[in-house]
Amino acid sequence: MGRQVPLVDYLVLGEQPHLEANECTSCGARYFDRRNACASCGATSFHKAAITTEGELRAYTIVSMAAPGVPVPFVAAVIDCDGTSIRANIINTEPDPENVKLGMKVRLATYTVGTDDEGTEAIGFGFAPLEAPDGNR
Amino acid sequence: MATDDVWILGIHMTKFGKHPDLDTIDLAADAALNALGDGGVSMKDMGVVAAGNLMAANAGIGQQLQKQLGQTGVPVYNVANACATGATALRTAIMAIKAGECDMGLAVGVEKLSGAGLLGGGGMAKADKKVYEPRGRYGSVATIDGRIGTETMPGVFAQVGMEYGHKHGGATFELFARISEKNHAHSTLNPLATYSKKMSLEEIMGDVMIAYPNTRPMCSANCDGAAAAVVVSGSKLKTLDPTQRRRAVKVSASVLTTDPWEEACQVLPNVNTLTRNAADQAYEQSGVSPEDLDLVELHDCFATAELVHYDNLGLCAPGEAVPFFESGATWRDGQKPVNVSGGLESKGHPIAATGIANIWEVCHHLRGEAGDRQIEGATVGLAHVIGLGSACGVHILESAAA
Numbered sequence: 001m002g003r004q005v006p007l008v009d010y011l012v013l014g015e016q017p018h019l020e021a022n023e024c025t026s027c028g029a030r031y032f033d034r035r036n037a038c039a040s041c042g043a044t045s046f047h048k049a050a051i052t053t054e055g056e057l058r059a060y061t062i063v064s065m066a067a068p069g070v071p072v073p074f075v076a077a078v079i080d081c082d083g084t085s086i087r088a089n090i091i092n093t094e095p096d097p098e099n100v101k102l103g104m105k106v107r108l109a110t111y112t113v114g115t116d117d118e119g120t121e122a123i124g125f126g127f128a129p130l131e132a133p134d135g136n137r
Numbered sequence: 138m139a140t141d142d143v144w145i146l147g148i149h150m151t152k153f154g155k156h157p158d159l160d161t162i163d164l165a166a167d168a169a170l171n172a173l174g175d176g177g178v179s180m181k182d183m184g185v186v187a188a189g190n191l192m193a194a195n196a197g198i199g200q201q202l203q204k205q206l207g208q209t210g211v212p213v214y215n216v217a218n219a220c221a222t223g224a225t226a227l228r229t230a231i232m233a234i235k236a237g238e239c240d241m242g243l244a245v246g247v248e249k250l251s252g253a254g255l256l257g258g259g260g261m262a263k264a265d266k267k268v269y270e271p272r273g274r275y276g277s278v279a280t281i282d283g284r285i286g287t288e289t290m291p292g293v294f295a296q297v298g299m300e301y302g303h304k305h306g307g308a309t310f311e312l313f314a315r316i317s318e319k320n321h322a323h324s325t326l327n328p329l330a331t332y333s334k335k336m337s338l339e340e341i342m343g344d345v346m347i348a349y350p351n352t353r354p355m356c357s358a359n360c361d362g363a364a365a366a367v368v369v370s371g372s373k374l375k376t377l378d379p380t381q382r383r384r385a386v387k388v389s390a391s392v393l394t395t396d397p398w399e400e401a402c403q404v405l406p407n408v409n410t411l412t413r414n415a416a417d418q419a420y421e422q423s424g425v426s427p428e429d430l431d432l433v434e435l436h437d438c439f440a441t442a443e444l445v446h447y448d449n450l451g452l453c454a455p456g457e458a459v460p461f462f463e464s465g466a467t468w469r470d471g472q473k474p475v476n477v478s479g480g481l482e483s484k485g486h487p488i489a490a491t492g493i494a495n496i497w498e499v500c501h502h503l504r505g506e507a508g509d510r511q512i513e514g515a516t517v518g519l520a521h522v523i524g525l526g527s528a529c530g531v532h533i534l535e536s537a538a539a
């Protein structure tokens with residue numbers, strides 16, 4: 001297998017892929033990119049915090065019209081992972097309101113975004129429903 | 138007419154729509170000159186000019202406007218604040234008067250936007266050789282718009298409405314479409330609207346889907362337009378003639394807020410808390426309560442947004458926006474008319490003009506000059522805008538007779 005890189009640096013690959021945030025040491029506020037000081041409390045020290053890979057769908061839209069080069073339709077969503085909100089697509093299900101339900105349980109899943117000219121594979125992430133819409137796991 | 142009050146003396150909006158033969162300066166100058174004329178004053182009377190334009194924010198629109206209609210050497214503040222740019226320009230002129238720096242000022246908002254297409258979102262430029270290299274704040278190796286959620290405005294505001302529905306129930310695709318049906322129906326009485334065509338629920342729901350549940354007519358219309366206002370101190374207004382005093386509209390509250398930090402606010406923009414904060418401050422400043430409002434122009438950049446702002450502005454009990462809308466309250470013949478101009482979905486949304494155009498609409502009713510769409514006996518109104526980033530402007534206006 002060739003080299004793999006994550007689509008974004010806050011996606012940690014390996015045996016158990018997960019997302020990682022910069023967490024304020026003082027108040028626990030989480031950020032996916034760097035901060036000079038915490039937007040919530042003003043403290044200046046942060047550490048890495050692993051985010052749980054299961055969550056609940058809190059908001060979504062099905063995007064049918066996007067910028068050139070962005071394949072549509074896709075489901076853009078906000079996932080509540082045990083108190084940490086994540087922006088992600090809902091994947092591995094049909095992009096329609098029958099298959100995407102607010103409040104449904106979802107789990108982080110990874111997929112290949114593409115391969116570059118040097119054979120490096122980019123790995124992206126999304127969240128997939130834990131249960132089929134008819135209730136079968 | 139207390140001396141420390143600030144009043145709107147003159148105000149104007151251009152027709153919204155396509156203006157292929159007018160550039161940004163032409164539109165701004167049209168709005169400004171007509172606002173000055175409406176107030177019975179000239180550029181020579183202005184102690185400050187605040188000018189808003191978003192798409193060419195580095196162009197110095199205020200100075201260009203002076204060159205177009207009067208260079209008097211007074212200070213110009215060029216402002217850009219997303220969709221709250223117009224409200225920010227107005228508030229800047231109001232602050233200059235409140236600070237005692239001058240007794241009259243001009244605020245202008247202008248945008249050329251027709252044919253601009255979808256706003257927000259986009260990707261990286263393509264290189265000749267594809268080699269994944271982490272770039273930017275997220276160390277991304279490829280475009281993330283579309284792969285990690287959406288950055289398009291219709292998609293962001295769709296999620297805002299869906300989230301409200303998830304919390305409080307009842308917010309279906311059809312309900313959002315009915316909000317749009319109302320605003321399109323209202324627009325038929327507004328000759329300055331970009332679109333003034335009534336649309337049936339079936340037409341709205343059956344139109345091109347942009348970002349579920351927002352179809353095309355449920356999204357604000359990109360268009361060209363400008364709006365301008367002349368503001369005056371209470372003490373100066375006392376010296377003006379009776380017609381000017383009678384038509385003046387009191388700015389009972391002028392508020393601008395941004396997001397206070399909350400969990401998730403940097404993931405999906407939180408348009409709720411800063412609107413609630415702005416509304417609370419505006420009601421406090423003015424002594425007006427939501428029950429007193431005769432009409433409201435709120436920021437329906439998408440049908441999904443209008444619903445949440447019923448709640449955020451305190452027009453209904455918390456969590457009750459769906460039954461409030463279903464009661465018919467927000468139609469022009471209801472107990473709390475909302476967006477009788479047709480709103481951004483039909484009137485149009487030339488970004489920087491919007492935050493003054495909605496104030497023009499309210500003033501028009503408070504002066505009893507709104508013609509066919511006059512809300513009878515209106516004396517108090519509220520105008521709201523919100524720009525992602527975020528910035529929220531709320532103004533409460535009262536007629537001279539109130």
Ligand SMILES: [Zn+2]
Nearest residue numbers: 024027038041
């Ligand atoms: Zn903190």
